[in-house]
Amino acid sequence: MLTINLIRENSEFVINRLKVKNFNAEEIIVKILELDAQRRELQVKSDQLQSEMNRLSKEIGSLMKDGRKEEAEAAKKLTYSLKEEIKALTDRLPAVDSELRNELVRLPNLPYEKVAPGKSADDNVIIRQGGAAAALPENALPHWDLIRKYDIIDFELGIKLTGAGFPVYKGRGAKLQRALISFFLDRGESAGYREIMPPIVVNEDSGFGTGQLPDKEGQMYHVTVDNFYLIPTAEVPVTNIYRDIILNAEELPVKNIAYTPCFRREAGSWGAHVRGLNRLHQFDKVEIVQIAHPDNSYTALEEMVNHVESLVAALGLPYRILRLCGGDMSFTSAMTYDFEVWSAAQKRWLEVSSTSNFESFQANRLKCRFKEKGEKQTRLVHTLNGSALALPRIVAAILENNQTEAGIRIPDALKTYTGFDIIN
RNA sequence: GGAGAGAUGGCCGAGUGGUCGAAGGCGCUCGCCUGCUAAGCGAGUGUUGGGCGAAAGCUCAACCGAGGGUUCAAAUCCCUCUCUCUCCGCCA
Numbered sequence: 001m002l003t004i005n006l007i008r009e010n011s012e013f014v015i016n017r018l019k020v021k022n023f024n025a026e027e028i029i030v031k032i033l034e035l036d037a038q039r040r041e042l043q044v045k046s047d048q049l050q051s052e053m054n055r056l057s058k059e060i061g062s063l064m065k066d067g068r069k070e071e072a073e074a075a076k077k078l079t080y081s082l083k084e085e086i087k088a089l090t091d092r093l094p095a096v097d098s099e100l101r102n103e104l105v106r107l108p109n110l111p112y113e114k115v116a117p118g119k120s121a122d123d124n125v126i127i128r129q130g131g132a133a134a135a136l137p138e139n140a141l142p143h144w145d146l147i148r149k150y151d152i153i154d155f156e157l158g159i160k161l162t163g164a165g166f167p168v169y170k171g172r173g174a175k176l177q178r179a180l181i182s183f184f185l186d187r188g189e190s191a192g193y194r195e196i197m198p199p200i201v202v203n204e205d206s207g208f209g210t211g212q213l214p215d216k217e218g219q220m221y222h223v224t225v226d227n228f229y230l231i232p233t234a235e236v237p238v239t240n241i242y243r244d245i246i247l248n249a250e251e252l253p254v255k256n257i258a259y260t261p262c263f264r265r266e267a268g269s270w271g272a273h274v275r276g277l278n279r280l281h282q283f284d285k286v287e288i289v290q291i292a293h294p295d296n297s298y299t300a301l302e303e304m305v306n307h308v309e310s311l312v313a314a315l316g317l318p319y320r321i322l323r324l325c326g327g328d329m330s331f332t333s334a335m336t337y338d339f340e341v342w343s344a345a346q347k348r349w350l351e352v353s354s355t356s357n358f359e360s361f362q363a364n365r366l367k368c369r370f371k372e373k374g375e376k377q378t379r380l381v382h383t384l385n386g387s388a389l390a391l392p393r394i395v396a397a398i399l400e401n402n403q404t405e406a407g408i409r410i411p412d413a414l415k416t417y418t419g420f421d422i423i424n
Numbered sequence: 425g426g427a428g429a430g431a432u433g434g435c436c437g438a439g440u441g442g443u444c445g446a447a448g449g450c451g452c453u454c455g456c457c458u459g460c461u462a463a464g465c466g467a468g469u470g471u472u473g474g475g476c477g478a479a480a481g482c483u484c485a486a487c488c489g490a491g492g493g494u495u496c497a498a499a500u501c502c503c504u505c506u507c508u509c510u511c512c513g514c515c516a
Contacts, residue, residue, distance in 0.1 A: 039474095040474065040475095043473070043474055043475095044474065044475065044484090044485095046485080047473090047484055047485045048475095048484080050485055051484055053496080054497085056496065057442075057496055057497040058442070058443070058497080059496095060442080060496050060497070061442035061443075061496085062442080062443080064496095065443095072496085073496095075496070076496045078496085079496045079497090082496095083496080246470095246471085373453090374453075376469095
């Protein structure tokens with residue numbers, strides 16, 4: 001959510017920046033400014049009346065004390081009409097407030113100055129590439145055939161237990177999952193992240209805090225009896241730790257890392273091109289989250305990108321890093337880097353990480369602020385997060401790119417975690 | 425799940441209808457003093473939304489778990505909810 005102050009003071013700037021995201025904000029902003037003026041007018045009036053009311057009440061108090069009953073009664077009569085006037089004004093306030101908020105949440109985050117305009121994924125900018133594509137034999141198999149061949153991931157069994165998109169990992173397939181999780185967490189710890197193990201169901205407030213609610217309600221599994229939601233990403237609980245919190249500037253940056261299973265209903269997005277591990281309802285992911293000082297958040301973003309890159313590189317996967325154009329960026333992001341790994345057997349790029357700076361967009365909703373030493377004023381922090389990394393597509397790429405006659409080679413960096421060097 | 429107690433500022437803790445945004449203590453910040461890992465003295469120290477101001481600042485309103493009610497007036501009385509603690513039950 002953008003701050004009302006920014007819109008009030010710089011509406012032209014906001015409109016122009018949102019054009020980079022192909023978003024026409026003019027109409028909404030006109031409405032916002034109107035509602036904001038209405039809200040303030042109501043507040044000024046009711047504050048004035050309230051002030052008068054408080055003055056009278058105090059007067060009545062001291063009159064009663066002095067035993068001047070009649071004068072007190074006279075003053076009481078004055079309050080009756082005041083009271084009604086105040087009520088008339090304050091009754092209107094919640095409606096205006098919520099209408100204003102409803103408009104505010106419709107505005108996407110402003111893209112950072114470096115973000116290129118563009119309509120679709122075709123306009124994304126390739127920042128870097130790395131890793132060599134493996135030369136595979138003609139009969140190379142896609143991962144959905146490999147997992148059957150070696151009996152390491154079982155979709156049919158998952159359907160029996162739960163439903164489509166809930167695979168069962170078996171034997172070395174399960175061990176590979178555990179190895180990747182530990183590897184990612186350990187690398188994060190070395191990079192200064194504190195490990196968090198959060199709940200994987202959250203309440204409604206948390207859903208609102210990170211913006212999953214009310215918009216993406218249908219994307220989350222909802223535990224209706226208790227009104228809890230299964231998390232779609234660790235970002236939700238880990239970022240909500242800082243909901244309604246005021247940090248000291250010296251505490252920044254806060255760097256947390258968490259492994260959690262993630263649950264996504266993916267309603268409506270199921271299709272032929274999402275076979276196998278490409279899209280699941282339940283998957284594992286290690287997420288890095290930073291709370292940064294606004295002056296340093298882009299340095300933090302670069303640092304996170306470098307960290308994610310080091311992971312992909314350590315696994316020996318061919319990858320590329322894209323800076324998303326305005327049109328391909330998410331609603332909440334100010335700047336996003338996507339990581340893709342090359343899937344040799346599918347002959348396509350698979351997105352394995354999305355690393356973004358949200359600037360103060362999330363923080364405004366979360367009410368996460370910080371205070372500079374010695375200053376009275378609070379300011380919104382900047383929040384950032386990124387996958388480091390999501391497992392399924394990494395597994396898919398490892399399986400496909402590392403297939404040999406003898407079996408699937410485990411990347412060197414993982415061997416100490418798996419305890420074996422081949423799946424056969 | 426059953427019974428009881430409670431929820432006040434960063435923390436502890438007073439406050440049961442009026443001058444309480446809230447005593448006192450701790451902590452923290454600044455200043456003074458003192459020469460020995462510390463003490464003493466003084467001052468300051470919540471959040472949010474407005475108004476005025478170039479700014480420092482001044483000022484108004486709201487907030488004592490949340491929401492509602494009674495009253496001229498509520499931290500204080502009433503109702504609902506949430507959470508915490510203790511005991512019992514169940515249990516990885």
